[in-house]
Amino acid sequence: MPTTTTVQRVAIVTGAARGIGAATAVRLAADGFAVAVLDLDEAACASTVATIEKEGGRALAVDCDVSDAAQVEAAVARVDTELGAPTVLVNNAGIVRDNLVFKMTDRDFDSVIGVHLRGAFLMARAVQRHQTAAGWGRTVNLSSSAALGNRGQANYSSAKAGLQGLTKTLAIELGPFGVTVNCVAPGFIATEMTAATAQRMGITFEEFTDRYAQSIPVRRGGRPEDIAQAVSFFVREEAGFVNGQILYVAGGPKG
Template sequence: MGRFDGRVAVITGAARGIGFGTATRFAEEGASVAIVDLDGGAASEAAAKLSVADGAKAIGVGADVSDAASVDAAIERVVSELGGIHILVNNAGITRDNLLFKMTEDDWDLVMGVHLKGAFLMSKAAQKHFVEQKYGKIVNISSISALGNRGQANYSAAKMGVQGLTRTLGIELGPFGINTNAVAPGFIATEMTDATAARLKLDVDEFRRLNAEANPVRRVGFPEDIAAAVCFLASDEASYITGQTLYVDGGISLGT
C-alpha cells in the first residue's frame, strides 16, 4: 500500500528537474500522475519513464500555465483520462535573470506569468474539483530567492508572491477540506542551476561545491529532497498544516 493509492497528482513543469523528481516520487507511492509541461512531447516522454503502481496511470499533458484556456483544458483532460484530481503541485518555472537596469518588461512579465499567474490559474481550475469532493492538496514551489537575490528582481518577487498566494488559499480553501502549502528550495542540482553555472562561466562541479560550502549541511540539494517535502505536504499526514512555506535549503536561510 502506498500513501497515494487511488489519488491523482498533477505536477506542472515536470518534464525534468524538481518536477520530474516529484512526479517520480508520487508514482512510486501509488498515485496516478499527470505531467504538465509547455512542451507536450517532453511531458509524454517523461510520463513514459515513470513506473506506476498496478491500477495507476501516467500521462503527459501539454499546456501553457499562464493561459487560462490552456489550463482549463489540461485539468479537464486529466480528470477525463485519470478519473479525477486530488493533488496539484505548481512547479512550472522559468528564469530571466538580470540586474534591474537591464531587465526588460518581457523578462518581468514572462517570469510573473509562469510562476505566479500559472500557480493562480492552475489552483483556480483545480479547486473546482477539490471543493466539490471536499478534498484536495495544493503544494506550490517557491524558492529561497523569495528572500531577495541579486539579479532576480522578477523571480524573487514572483516566488514571494507564491508564498502570499499560499497563505491566502490556505485561509480561503481550508473550510472545504483543501490544504495549501509551499516548499521553498535552496540550491538544487538541476539542468536549470547547471545553466546558471554556464552563464557565470563556472564549471558545474565547482559551482555546486561553492553552493554546498555556503550552507550548514555542506551539500547541495537534489530533486529527491524537494520531492520528499512535497509528498509529505500532499499527504494526509499533513492534514493539520495549511498556508505554510517550508524552506528546504540546507539551512542557508538561517543566515549562518
C-alpha cells in the same frame, strides 16, 4: 461479501518534464497517485511518464502553457477525463530570465511572473473545483529561498515571494473545504536550470555547485529528490492539519 473499491487519487505536477517536477511526479506515483505530467511540450514529458509506468504507475503527459488561462482549463479538463478528477496539485512550472534591474526588460519581468505566479493562480483556480467537490485536496506551491531576495533576480524573487502570499491566502479560503495549501521553498538544487546559470556565469557546474555547498550548513547542494520528499509529506492524508506553511528545504535555516 461486497468488496470496497478505493478510487485512486489523481495529482497534477506542472513543469514535470525534468528536474524537481519530474522527481516529484515519480515520487507521487510511488506514493500511489495517478499523475498528470504537465509541461510546455508533451513529448518532453515522455521520460517522466515512462519512469512511472515502468514501476507500475499510471501517468499522463499533457502539454500546457500554465500562463494561458484557456490552456490551463483545457489541460485540467483532459486530466479529469483521462485520469480522473485531480485533487492534488503541485505548482512547480517555472522559468528564469535573470538580469540586474537596470538591464531587465519588461518582457523578462512579465514572463517570469506569468509562469510562476499567474500560472500557479490559474492552475489552483481550475483544480480547486475538483478539490472542493471531493471535500479533500492538497496543493503545494514551489517557492524558493530567492523569495528572500537575490541579486539579479528581481523578477524571480518577486514571483517566488508572491507564491508565498498566494499559498497563505488559498489556505485560508480553501481550508474549510478540506483542502490544504502549503509551500516548499528550495535552496540550491542541482538541476538543468541551475546548470544553465553556471554556464551563463562562465564556470563549470562542479565549480558552481561547490561554491554554493560551502555556504550551506550541511555542506552539499540539494537534489530534486530532496524537494520531492517534502512535497510527498504535504500531500499525504496525515498532513491534514498542516496548512498555509512555508517550508524551506535548503540545508540550513532560512526565512
